Amino acid sequence: MNFARTSSLVLVLVCFVAAAAAEDTLTFRYNDAETTKSGKVIAQGDSGVILETPDGMMWPILADDLISGKREPGDFQPLDKKALTEKLLAELPPGFEIHETAHYLICYNTSKAYAYWCGSLYERLYRGFVNYWKQRGVELVEPSQPLVAVVFDNKQNYAAYGKEELGDSAGSIIGYYSMHTNRVAMYDLTGADAARAQGSSQRDIARINSILARPEATYLVATIVHEATHQLAYNCGLQVRLADNPVWVSEGLAIYFETPDLSSSRGWRGIGEVNRLRLPQAKRLVQRPGGQLIAQLLIDDDQFRKAETALDAYALAWALNYYLLKRYPDAYCNYLKHLSERKPLHDPPREERLAEFQKYVTSDLTALEADFRKFIAGLR
Ligand SMILES: [Zn+2]
Missing domain, CATH: 2.30.30.520 (SH3 type barrels.)
Structure with a gap:
């Protein structure tokens, strides 16, 4: 900002x-x-x-x-689950209900089964996310209050809700995480295929799962997982809301976790897999000679916002996170811990970003660039 x-x-x-x-x-x-x-x-x-x-x-x-x-x-206290539930129901349009899970309040005016499906998806992601970092020595914290997801029955109602924050582009975005409200918002992705039964039986939920496990839905589900990953990162102590978060870190991590796993009812096997949607683009970019891809990613956040460069920037952000988590896991985790100590509104000069990356990961950016390009080009 x-x-x-x-x-x-x-x-x-x-x-x-x-x-x-x-x-x-x-x-x-x-x-x-x-x-x-x-x-x-x-x-x-x-x-x-x-x-x-x-x-x-x-x-x-x-x-x-x-x-x-x-x-x-006075004593500042975040609203507890009951008070937050009441506030959400008072604020959201009529017809909303709340499905409560261990870490989430899923606010919905969809079928009950769809809300349950979302709750189960998000709880599995939560477990996978926390375990992933724990295994790498990054201890996260419990969110200070339940995480809120708002799920609309259709795209029109969702776009109307998102308009205040996103303007007209809300209609072309499948879901989003808001740093302002701290909520994720989305809509029923099963669309016309949905089982409109109001039940929440295992059969209803399994039906939704089978619709969204189809290959053509992969991108849709990946997007809502991606947005939920942003919310987790900002609420479990990995990142700080409204602080100077290099965009390549935020976006690359969200993509790293977004591979949906709808086949399992407990675990989440997608974390850290090669991202099939981003790999071809990343490969093309690392094989194109010239330029300092890494240095550019570290300092230039604007490339993520401009339509003509955004897809390239997202692909490279995924690739660099993937590479660092595979090749330099300890150093990169220490760098992330350092970023997690940032204070909101602290906006360091861009050269500082280069220096701190060099301090935690490697001082030789030229050698790193060469190895990164070779590594990504060789991925299958
Ligand atoms: Zn994102």
Whole structure:
């Protein structure tokens, strides 16, 4: 995010950040309307602050949009499961229900079976994700409140919900994770094929699974797994929301975990497999002579946002994560641990990104580039 200017209000809030047991109430402009929220100021920079509210949302507020702020004694606590459930039901359109799993609140107006299918998919991903990092010496933490997924019955209703954050592009995106709300949103991918039965029997769920296990659905399921992986990374302590997260790390990791495994009811075997959707593109790019692919990935986040370079950037981000996790697992995990200590709003100069990567992984980027290209070109 780019906060533009400073104001005296921000300076007042500097002392806010240091205080422990307090409740901050800020009035600010958001989407052209004035709003007041209470929570905890978790970061402040020259150009604004971030307010975390008990529902798990984070509000990046530009200094220019801050109208007033006050701090009172209080104890910031995230909403517990019951209170969060009530808030979600009050906020979502009529007709929504909530399916509760060990780590998730699945909010749905789909069939019950579809919500159960999502809950089971996400719990298996959760287990796979935590175990994967544990085996590599990265201890994650339990999320501070249940993770929220909002599942719509159809694409139109989902796009209407996503419009505030994504604009009209919501309609062309299958699902997304919002750093602002901390929720993932998606819709029923079975479409017209869906078993519209309201039951949640094993037979109903198995029917959904068999529809989505078809090869033509692989990409759709991969996308919702990808978005759920972002949510896990930001809630289990691997990454910090609204901090300087190099995009190649965030996106490459999400792709690394996205290979769906719908064949098993317990484990998740897809983690760390060669990503068949991205490999051909990655191979083409590493075999094209010239350029410093790695150095470019480390410093240039914009290539992920521009339509003409995004597909290449995603493929390379996957390839570099894959390569580092296979070839330099310890060094890369230490680099990730270092990134996980970042503070929101800290925006280091791009050269710093190169230097810290060199410190944790290898100082010789030229040799690394040559080995990376050879490794990816040789993947089958
Ligand atoms: Zn992503």
